[in-house]
Amino acid sequence: MLGAIATDPVQSSPSVAPLLMCRRLQARLFEGLGPPVPWNRTTYTGLVILVVLWAARMYATWATWGNLTIDGGHEMYVPAVLSEGKMLYRDIWWQYTPLSVYLNAYLFRLFGENLNVLYWAGSLSALASALLLYAAGMRLSSWLAGWTTAAIVIIQAFNPYIFCFPLPYSFAAVYGCLAACLFVLFALLAARSDKWIWTFGAASTAALALLDKLEFGAACYATLLVLIAARCIQQHSWKRIGRDLLAILPGAAVCGLVAYWMISIRGVEFITQENIISWPTTYYMKTYGKMWLAATGFAINGPALGQAALRTALVAAVFAEICMVLRRARSERRAIFTLTLVVVAVACVIGVWRPQAETLFRSIFLPQDMVLYVVIAALAACWYFWEERTETALAAALLLTFSALLAFRILLGMNVSDYPIYYNGPVILGFLLLAPSLLPRSARSPRAAVQRQFLICSVCLTAAVLHISVFPKRKDLVPLTTSRGTIRVSKLMAERYRLAIAFMKEKAARGEAVLSLPEDTSLYFLSGTYCPTRVFMFVPGLLVPGKMTDELIAEIERAPVRYLIWSNRTFWEMGAPNFGTDFDRPLGDYLRAHYRFVRPLAPPPMGEWDAGIYERRPDSELPDKIAANH
Secondary structure, three states: OHHHHHOOHHHHOOOOHHHHHHHHHHHHHHOOOOOOOOOOHHHHHHHHHHHHHHHHHHHHOOOOOOOOOOOHHHHHHHHHHHHOOOOEOOOEOOOOOOHHHHHHHHHHHHHOOOHHHHHHHHHHHHHHHHHHHHHHHHHOOOHHHHHHHHHHHHHHHOOOOOOOOOOOOOHHHHHHHHHHHHHHHHHHHHHHOOOHHHHHHHHHHHHHHHHHOHHHHHHHHHHHHHHHHHHHHHHOOHHHHHHHHHHHHHHHHHHHHHHHHHHHHHOHHHHHHHOOOOOOOOHHHHHHHHHHHHHOOOOOOHHHHHHHHHHHHHHHHHHHHHHHHHHHOOOHHHHHHHHHHHHHHHHHHHHHHOHHHHHHHHHHHOOOOHHHHHHHHHHHHHHHHHHHOOHHHHHHHHHHHHHHHHOHHHOOOOOOOOHHHHOOHHHHHHHHHHHHHHOOOOOOOHHHHHHHHHHHHHHHHHHHHHHHHOOOOOOOEEEEEEOOEEEEEEHHHHHHHHHHHHHHHHHHHOOOEEEEEOOOOHHHHHHOOOOOOOOOOOOOOOOOOOHHHHHHHHHHHHOOEEEEEEEOOOOHHHOOOOEOOOEOHHHHHHHHHHEEEEEEOOOOOOOOOOEEEEEEOOHHHOHHHHHHHO
8 A cells, every 4th residue: 555655646746745754654663563573592591581680680679679658558458457357448448449459468368468478479470561571572573672671671670669569559550560561462462363362361351450450451441442443444344343342241240240349338439539549530639639640740731741842852863863873884783783882881881970860861762751652653553554454553553552541641751660660561662662663774684673673672771770770779778577577678767667566566465556647557567456447548638528537537436546656757749748737637636636745656866757656635635525514
């Protein structure tokens, strides 16, 4: 079809020329995609290297993951409570769909309630995600792009903070990433095969993703609809649609049953307003949602798009310079090899002497707006499929469409740290597959294509390694060892947490309830005690004013809660730093009226984490009792 247009006598017409140029660019962009790469000595060697890299990263960062105060605590505590017989949502608050937390609860029942169970579950999920993306790259004719993507996923998975895989801010995101990578592979297999099993596999994975975290499932099901529609167009068969819809039915039925169970607990509003805070109509989304999305890269406004345009201009300028060097080179192979060495050498110099320049290097070779580029490429891929109707075109359209849908929340915030690490795997794979096709080439041989891809993959991988290498290294970490596992934290943090754990154990032995505020849910898990209320953490937007707040206060009264451990945790990132004053004011007023400060948890000096002990006032001092007496 493209060849016919090229010979059409009207191609010189001004109205046809732009269309012709777009189609030529489109063909150029996807011409590198071809048949799957078979397993051989090279690809098996790549597999072994990925496993070794994973083992090295896990060993080097062991037990430094997560954060005792922020987020990680609920990933320890909630599965432990469920493994002991309590029901999610009804007995304990939860902000996602139920699969991830019930899976970890099952692992606790199987292997014991220990941090090592979480460490291994997250680490193995990282390895599996990486290997699935490696296989997906091979399905799209580039083991090198798949290998590089897998290596980046492994490198970013073991950051020593809450945005990691072994002890993350949310295991729902970890298992969602794993489901997304499995879905990509099933979708690519379905695009190249008429076997019903691959569509069924993709549909079942989509159901698992939806039961794990809503945005992962939504991206999977939307891509499934694209697959079904595309195959109907490709095969001109309504019967094909029936078969594909039949493959989706079992997973959809399971999702429906789980939704029915969730609603049966206390109704739709209880689930969508008082538990799953990412639901569009929740108090959290209405109050803090825009700020939260903007912080993760989803900011569609003039200033944000203007900055993206400037960053793109910088990337285009450097890319144009590379193209100029390759065009002028006598030997393309030698030029690519030289360019790769130069870029890697510059990266090493930056990493050693100018760590602050790492951001500039990464913004060029691992672009912050990569998701935006993939969105544009997805539109081009869908058009390419409409024109060509080939299996390869369909595979490219599915990968890029899914990547764009999955990573919408990091549209202008691509990174290899923080939230993006759970969403960027398919995006990086799509980028690495397509970017080399824009480089000039003197030859169209497979070897020449591999050389161009080697250049792009090398610089992207170097940018990822450089970013991770400039993370501040904590040399003052010491093991905090408890009956439920070990985690490495600062010396002062370990000392204070030991005191808090001992305090909670002592009071629990006396039958006295202790409530940790505003977060630090890990204290319950590490001390083997229980939160006396359904809601166990208090961050901006979680506790809905009115009915939910009143029910919580009633729970505190019924327990009754004798002590509070009130830490210095603040929430500047949400624009509401102080619990009880800047947010959750009614609860804060109640606590200040009913509890009095007794002593600091630990003597000075002040540390990164401190807390005070509060005790419930005697009945004679309570405001409601005083009012009743008068």
